[in-house]
Amino acid sequence: MLRATVLSSHLPLKRVPLGVLCVRGVATSSTGASRQRSTASEGRALGSNDGSPSLPTREPANEPAVSDKSQPSSAALSSQVSHEHEEHRVLGNRHTTSSVLTRESAVSTLPPKGDWVMFHPVYTPEELKSVEVLHQKADTPQDMIGYGLVKFFRWGYDLVTGYKHKPLPKDADKMTIQELRKAGYLLSDTDWLNRIVFLETIAGVPGMVAGALRHLKSIRLLKRDNGWIHTCLEEAENERMHLMTFMKLRQPGLFFRGVILGAQGVFYNLFFLMYLISPKSCHRFVGYLEEEAVFTYTHCIEELEAGRIPEWENKPAPEIAIDYWRLPADAKMIDVIYAVRSDETTHRFVNHSLANLDHHTDVNPFAMREPDMHVKGKKIAFERHEAEEYLLESQKLLCQKSLEEPNPK
């Protein structure tokens, strides 16, 4: 994934929060961010489709003035990071054993340079193939309830939509695709689309609710947010892009649209209330929901690669998908499904990780950068101490990168 590929080896430029650490020595203002758009064409400048790392282009004229004299050495900045780390270890009151992760007053999510916009995921071929179907063990009663609810909803939805995942009969090779579909072993392309379109209309809700509620809390309590809001909003937009992509292949009728309307009304309000009560449980619930999405898209990929959805075998990827994921111009549906599955894997990882944090005080460790799919695809979540280590590493990378960048004229 572009952000992961770039940011794991370079400095996170697109999402550079926590400027509080570096801004003191590098930029004159944490709010003096330049505008850095991530339109389709500009997004390509962020990295190539083969995943070769390249850094975002900048608009020097809009960047905040930087003085050579004002720049401390890399060692000094690293030391500053460590000092802050230790300082908050002492001052932290909710979590006295951590500091970088926990801030009573929020830290900046604005970069010292550049502006962030909604993240455009771009994956390398290796990342797309590195996703595994994983499960977060439900250890607490809340987790068990969340997991139980997801399983219950899945069971009900599978029943209503006729989703099948039963093994093929022994004589499957003697049956045609149509016969297997008629016998209930396979879904047709239309069945797949119905299922996916409905689920994506639901999947776009939690991120928006969480982002909106955290936004409202921030402006209500006059406090900054610790960097959670835009990750939540990115998730919502990403899910909506899934929907927009699949809508290019299937236009629901009136009845279907009515069902979507009702489902959104119910789910939005329930999730809204639940998020007011327990954000942690909601992120865990979404993590479990995304586990199911990864499972379903993995099944879809297997079916497609086995030639059991022949309608999609040579079907070109919709233009919107090529644009959004920076797919090759001749990309096919299989490339789209792989990209969507990787997105769902990110949501799985991010939400389970956020559920392991304290939503009152902890910084979003993914506000600056995210691990690439080689991590997210094989690891269900960061535990809290891992999130803290990751955040500290991000801050150090940020400081180093700020020193390496040429000064704007």
Ligand SMILES: [Fe+2]
């Ligand atoms: Fe999705």
Ligand SMILES: [Fe+2]
């Ligand atoms: Fe999802």
